[in-house]
Amino acid sequence: MDQIVSDFFLWKIDQNKMKDFIKNNNSASHQLKLIHKTISCKVNTENPVDPEFCLKFIKALLRILETNGAEVEETLYDVLHEVQLKAVQPQLEHSDKSLVDKYFKSYFIEDQVVSLAETKQIISDGTTGLTSWPAGIHLSHYISQNNQHFKQKKILELGSGTGITGIFCLKSKIPSKYILTDCHPKVLSNLEINLEHNLASDTSSYSLATLDWEAETPQTDNFADIDVVLGADIVFDSRIIPDLVKTIKSLINRKLDSLAFIASTIRNEKTYAHFLKELSDQGLSCVDCDYETSDPIKIIKIQLNG
Ligand SMILES: C[S@@+](CC[C@H](N)C(=O)[O-])C[C@H]1O[C@@H](n2cnc3c(N)ncnc32)[C@H](O)[C@@H]1O
Incomplete structure (x- = not known):
């Protein structure tokens, strides 16, 4: 049941897992248990x-x-009715339409629950920062x-995006101070909501700040005494890699x-190789953190040469 529950909070359904769940036990109490852990759960009422x-x-x-010929527990039809009403209601409660709809995905990471307002689409308003990406979750575990x-x-x-890594760190009381940055106005507004x-x-x-790696005037001067620079799923476009590396260097150069720790999903080997070469060309050295997972994730530690 745990996988069905965690999928529910990420807006995913695995029909086969649900079928197995019912085949193993279709009693009324089992049906109710699933509803109590998902739709009627406190995490869902609050987020x-x-x-x-x-x-x-x-x-x-x-x-x-x-x-499957199971006898359906009556309460499930009441739940269906309630949910139907909510789904057809125009989202009147959310009057500020300039922001994403305030519906949440909840991530269970280590011993924390991080609930984030996200869009349904991976790319929306021309940015990838309104949904959470796998490297952000892996970096949190690391x-x-x-x-x-x-x-x-x-x-x-x-490139904090929805704030998944930062909010996890802050809820876990790890840093003394955490500065979340991004370049997209809508991403920054959504980040504020999530924080x-x-x-x-x-x-x-x-604190929350605008930091655009490609800005004509470098924006890194605004940030001093940074011990650790983080980034998750920010290596995706070869064209902006030189500016990204310049930004990392400028930030770790000051103390x-x-x-820097950068977590990446390796989708394109060439793009990732370009990132590693650019690090070396700009005088930075890196080591693999040997983070183990079945996903194609790499986490590297970066420092100045010498
Ligand atoms: C794939 S998302 C990853 C978001 C988040 N780190 C995560 O793991 O879920 C990439 C993020 O980088 C940001 N980004 C893209 N180009 C940028 C730039 N030139 N300067 C600053 N941030 C940028 C996007 O707005 C987006 O939030």
């Missing part, structure tokens, strides 16, 4: 998943129960498991022993 997805989920569950590099450090993150939503009472430990 609602997209209502259209919720409707798909309950419909899929009912269809599988019915086609940080948690290798605490010594990050504990009580002043951290700056490049407030997850860290309402703890505003002193983080002795300052480091």
Whole structure:
């Protein structure tokens, strides 16, 4: 059931897992348990998943129960009715249409729940920063498991997107200060929502800033004393790699022993090789952090040569 539950909070349904779940046990109490862990769970009431997805989920569950000849627990039809109402209601509660709809994906990372307002589309408003990317989740695990590099450090993150890594670090009380940065106005507005939503009472430990790697006038001068620079899924476009590397170098150049950790999903070997070459060309050395996962993720540690 755990996988069905974590998929639910990421707006995903695996029909086969749901079928197995029902085949193993289709009792009324088992059906109710799934509803209590998903649709009726506190995480969903406080951080609602997209209502259209919720409707798909309950419909899929009912269809599988019915086609398997199971006796459907009556409460499930009440839940269907409630969810149907929410899904057809225009989103009147969310009056500010300039922001993404405030529906959340919830990520269970180590011992934290990080709930983030995200769009359904991977690219929306010309940016990839309104959904969370796998490298951001992996980087969070890495940080948690290798605490010594990050504990009580002043951290700056490049291309923070929805804020997944930063919010995880802040909820886990790892850094002394965390600066989340991005270049896209809508991403920055959404980041602000996500920070407030997850860290309402703890505003002193983080700040939010515009930092565009490609800006004509370098913006890194605004940031001093950074111990650690982070980035997740920011190596994706060969054209901007020289500017990205220049930004990393400029940030770690300002303090002795300052480091950068960059997590990347290797989608295109050539683009990643270009990134590594550019690091070397600009006088930076890097080592593989040997982060182990079945996903094509690499995390490297970068420092100044010499
Ligand atoms: C693929 S997303 C990754 C977001 C987040 N780090 C994650 O792991 O979910 C790439 C991010 O880089 C940001 N970005 C792209 N080009 C940028 C630039 N020139 N300067 C600063 N940020 C940029 C995007 O706005 C987006 O938030």
